[in-house]
Amino acid sequence: MRRPLRLLGVLAAGLLVLLQGLAGPGTALAQNTARGPSGFPVPRFVSLKSERVNVRVGPTLEHRIGWTYVRAGLPVEIVQEFENWRRIRDWQGEEGWVFHSLLSGRRTALVTPWEQSGTTPLRAEPRSDARLAAELGPNVLVNVGSCRQGWCRVSGDRFSGWIDQTRLFGVYPDETIE
Missing domain, CATH: 2.30.30.40 (SH3 Domains)
Structure with a gap:
């Protein structure tokens, strides 16, 4: 009985990710309605913790680096979570994956x-x-x-x-x- 319930949870999470993807990079679904694996609302704003933050094209170290931010404190929006990885969006609408420890809950703008x-x-x-x-x-x-x-x-x-x-x-x- 546990396996079908777990499968249902995985399917529901997948559907949410699909819906977020369909909403497009410039839109957020209803603010703070969903919770990610971290237990925090998605989407939400956070800031970059360090001077150099590599943004990857996927949520693993094996994925290539798309670009690097070089300014601590920049605000970014978390739009998706996968395990310890966070998909972020910047003010220009660019999206990529960052390891959670490179982000801070400190609010900046x-x-x-x-x-x-x-x-x-x-x-x-x-x-x-x-x-x-x-x-x-x-x-x-x-x-x-x-x-x-x-x-x-x-x-x-x-x-x-x-x-x-x-x-x-x-x-x-x-x-x-x-």
């Missing part, structure tokens, strides 16, 4: 990485009419402290304040972080 120029206001309070604390350019890496009601409390070298949540890659729209 990139300010408007999709823009080439311009600035994003960092406010002293979570309101669009609050005093301007700084202006941040594209690709500034920030630590995310909390998010609520469309605003995130962020900090970095020599700045801290509130930023419009839609200006960040590394948090979901309307996500609450305590």
